[in-house]
Amino acid sequence: MKKILTTPIKDEDLEALNIGDVVYLTGTLVTCRDVAHRRLIELGRELPVNLEGGAIFHAGPIVRQKADGEYEMVSIGPTTSMRMEKFEKEFIRRTGVKLIVGKGGMGPETQEGCKENKAVHAIFPGGCAVLAATQVEKIEAAEWTDLGMPETLWVNRVKEFGPLIISIDTKGKNLIEENKAVFNEKKKPILERINAQVRFIK
Amino acid sequence: MDKTVAIADLTHLMSKFTSYIGKRLPTDVTEKLGELREKEVNFLAKEVYESMRQNQEAADQLDRPSCQDTGVIQYFLTAGARFPLLGELEGILRGATEGATRDGPLRHNAVETFVEKNTGTNTGSKIPWLDWDIVPDDDSVTIDVYMAGGGCTLPGKATVLMPGQGYEGVAEFVLDVMTSRGVNACPPLLVGVGVSTSAETAARLSKKAILRPVNSRHSNDNAALMEQLLTDGINELGLGPQGLTGNSSVMGVNIESSARHPSTIGVAVSTGCWAHRRGKIKINADLSYEVMSHQGFKL
Numbered sequence: 001m002k003k004i005l006t007t008p009i010k011d012e013d014l015e016a017l018n019i020g021d022v023v024y025l026t027g028t029l030v031t032c033r034d035v036a037h038r039r040l041i042e043l044g045r046e047l048p049v050n051l052e053g054g055a056i057f058h059a060g061p062i063v064r065q066k067a068d069g070e071y072e073m074v075s076i077g078p079t080t081s082m083r084m085e086k087f088e089k090e091f092i093r094r095t096g097v098k099l100i101v102g103k104g105g106m107g108p109e110t111q112e113g114c115k116e117n118k119a120v121h122a123i124f125p126g127g128c129a130v131l132a133a134t135q136v137e138k139i140e141a142a143e144w145t146d147l148g149m150p151e152t153l154w155v156n157r158v159k160e161f162g163p164l165i166i167s168i169d170t171k172g173k174n175l176i177e178e179n180k181a182v183f184n185e186k187k188k189p190i191l192e193r194i195n196a197q198v199r200f201i202k
Numbered sequence: 203m204d205k206t207v208a209i210a211d212l213t214h215l216m217s218k219f220t221s222y223i224g225k226r227l228p229t230d231v232t233e234k235l236g237e238l239r240e241k242e243v244n245f246l247a248k249e250v251y252e253s254m255r256q257n258q259e260a261a262d263q264l265d266r267p268s269c270q271d272t273g274v275i276q277y278f279l280t281a282g283a284r285f286p287l288l289g290e291l292e293g294i295l296r297g298a299t300e301g302a303t304r305d306g307p308l309r310h311n312a313v314e315t316f317v318e319k320n321t322g323t324n325t326g327s328k329i330p331w332l333d334w335d336i337v338p339d340d341d342s343v344t345i346d347v348y349m350a351g352g353g354c355t356l357p358g359k360a361t362v363l364m365p366g367q368g369y370e371g372v373a374e375f376v377l378d379v380m381t382s383r384g385v386n387a388c389p390p391l392l393v394g395v396g397v398s399t400s401a402e403t404a405a406r407l408s409k410k411a412i413l414r415p416v417n418s419r420h421s422n423d424n425a426a427l428m429e430q431l432l433t434d435g436i437n438e439l440g441l442g443p444q445g446l447t448g449n450s451s452v453m454g455v456n457i458e459s460s461a462r463h464p465s466t467i468g469v470a471v472s473t474g475c476w477a478h479r480r481g482k483i484k485i486n487a488d489l490s491y492e493v494m495s496h497q498g499f500k501l
Contacts (some may be wrong), residue, residue, distance in 0.1 A: 022249065061270050062309045066337060074307065075261075075270040080386045081355050103353065104386035104445060125250045126388040126444055127477035128257035128355060129270040148320035163249055165446065179447055181382045183381045183439045190435040191374055198369040198433055200424050 004160060008053030009098035011118040017064035017166050019175035023122065024162035025055055025099065028140070031154045032056040033079060033145050037087035048143035049153055051095040058084060058102030060150025061129075063139065071139040073156065075131030081121065089113030104166055105176025115172035122164035123176075134191065135161045203489070205287075211489055213293050213294045217301030218501055219493070220275060220347050223481035224267040224306055224367060227258060228495040230416045231392075231478045234453045238390055247448030254443070254476065269477045272308040273349030275299045275330040280415060282340025286487055291343065292332060299323075299330045311352075331405070341487040344494075346413045349479040354391070357383035360401040360408070360470035372397060372469045373432065376455075379471045380436050385445030388475035391452050392416060393436065396470040397425075397459040404468035407458035412474040413482075414456045443476065453478070 005013055007027030017023065030049050039045040061076035083100030084091075090105060091097065092113040100110075100119065103126040114120060124132060141155040167175040203211075227235075239251040261268035277295050281288055302308055303324045312326040313319065324330070359379050363371040376395055384391060396407030419426045432455040442448020453476070462468065474480070482495040493499045 015473055020246065022246075059270065060309065062267060062272070062307055064307060069240060073268045075309075077270045079271070082386055103388070123444060123446070125253040125257075127269040127475060128253045130260040130266050130268055131257040132263060133266070133270075134260060134264075148322065150320075163253060165246060165249075165444075169351055177446055179441075180381065180385065182447070183226050183385075183441060185441050187381055190438050191370075191377055194373045194431045194435050195370040198373060198424075198428055201365060201368045 002160065005099065007055055009055065010053065014098060014118055014170050017120060017169050019166050019169050019173045019178075021166045022154045022163045023166065025101075025164060026159050026161070027055070027157070029055045029057050029077070029101070029156045029158045029161060031059045031152070031156070033058050033060055034083055036144065036153055037084050038093055039144075041087045041090050044048060047051060049155060051097040054095075054097050055099035055101065056097055056101070061133070061154060063137040063154065065118060071142060071154075073133045073136040073139055075129040076132045076136065078124045078126055080104050081106050085110055091116045092119050095108050105174060105180070107177075111168055111172045111174050114168045114170060118170045119164055120170060121168040123167045124162065124164055132161065135167060137158060146154060208284035208489060209290055209294060212485065213301065215485075215491060216295060216298035216501060217305065219483055219499065220298050220302035220379060221306040221308070222499055223479050223496070224272045224308060224348055224349055225261050225265060226496060227268070227477065228480060229451065229497055232258070234416045235390070235476060238450045238453070239490040242449050243443055244446070244448040246446040247442040250446060251349065252444040267308065269351065269479070270309055271353065272306065272311065273300070273351040273479070274311055275324055276333070276348045276350050277330055278333045278346040278348065278410065279343060280335045280337060282337050284339070284341040284487075285343045286341070295330055295332065296325055299325055332378070342484055344482065344484045347481045347483070348413065351475060352466060352475050354387045354475035356389045357473045358405070358471065360405040360468070362401055363467040363469055365465065365467060367467065369428065372467065373428070373435075373482060375469050376432055376471055377435065377439075380439060380441070380451065384451070385441060387473045388477065389441045389443060389445060389452065390450050390476050392474035392478050393432070393452055393455040394472040394474070395432070395455060395457045396468070397457060398468040399460060399466055400468045401470065403460060404409055404470035405472070408470040408472040411456040411458040412457040412472055412478070413480055416454045418456065420457050420459070422459070425459055429455050429457050432446040
């Protein structure tokens with residue numbers, strides 16, 4: 001059976017989740033990426049959206065404005081979460097956000113932030129942007145539109161949005177960092193084998 | 203044909219083609235992904251491959267860009283010196299990018315540097331980016347369109363090695379890029395490696411390498427061997443789709459090369475994500491055309 005999180009998300013909804021678990025989200029999902037993080041943390045500006053118990057998506061979508069002025073979500077997939085590593089711990093603490101969705105892993109600062117504030121990071125499969133767009137029921141608001149289409153905070157109502165693969169859990173475990181350690185360990189013997197066969201300079 | 207009409211026609215064709223390649227993957231990439239999906243056994247990896255399959259189906263049916271990051275638009279031209287609109291191509295491709303941005307629609311991905319404003323048109327200083335090869339005694343032009351998304355552009359790296367580091371140094375450089383940043387570039391990747399004389403020549407060749415078909419091989423036996431060794435080696439790392447571990451890490455590794463200075467080995471890596479959006483179209487002097495990368499393109 002699908003495990004579904006619903007906003008507002010409470011600490012106890014997340015405590016039993018472990019890295020590698022697959023969940024889905026129903027409720028509100030707000031896009032939030034580079035400049036929005038910078039504005040809150042470095043420039044001290046207040047976010048125009050309340051994220052207490054909320055979910056953010058590291059994403060910059062393609063949105064079309066229809067004749068009646070309503071926005072239509074055309075294509076929305078995750079962007080590289082690691083770009084937000086510099087800001088995320090403080091961002092979690094300041095906003096009370098509970099679920100961060102993106103692509104690839106994040107680093108030790110975010111791990112600490114997730115552990116201290118009971119939040120999780122999850123991976124939505126990168127490049128699957130039309131699949132994601134079909135799970136957006138409505139764009140309810142657009143904030144900081146001066147940032148242009150990719151960086152605007154798009155407030156989306158989503159239904160069973162996923163798959164979301166938990167990559168950092170509330171215990172501070174980090175799936176992608178664990179995987180990376182394995183990749184690095186494997187690298188040395190592979191290189192030794194390749195190098196024995198590419199001594200073309202003689 | 204009247205020149206103004208010819209320019210408008212070719213702009214329209216290239217606008218449609220640019221928009222089209224953002225919605226449907228080239229045939230060689232689709233086939234390779236199918237092959238990798240079949241072979242996969244890891245649970246999370248299978249889940250991701252299934253999302254990828256559903257996504258491409260939905261993008262095709264709904265006629266939408268399959269990935270929201272439609273990239274910075276790059277055109278790689280192999281142009282006959284006698285192509286009748288040779289001097290007009292730059293303007294035509296700028297117009298095509300603007301057209302595709304409106305009609306695709308494409309995401310607005312051109313931020314004017316230093317001004318730090320998104321132009322909203324996908325055009326800006328030197329963008330779309332054009333790369334030229336001129337062919338003497340030919341009157342056609344072959345254009346590779348590439349959508350350079352942010353995720354797969356980020357791992358890009360170039361350096362100049364000392365000859366003492368040899369091709370062993372090249373292999374190490376490529377594998378280091380894979381384990382450090384490859385995970386974020388949406389594997390399984392198509393990896394392009396340039397082996398050349400300096401940083402910028404290697405970088406250009408590494409990008410040209412990912413325009414080659416997935417299963418193609420370098421014409422030199424040693425280089426082809428290195429492509430195979432790197433493909434096998436990176437697959438053995440087991441990045442899997444999205445770095446969630448799995449049987450494969452790459453769709454392939456393509457090497458492009460040039461002669462080098464005796465004192466240097468320039469090496470560079472460019473990566474293409476699984477949603478490797480490139481298209482190849484050949485346009486003849488009479489503006490008839492042939493799409494070489496996809497089946498089913500219609501104007």
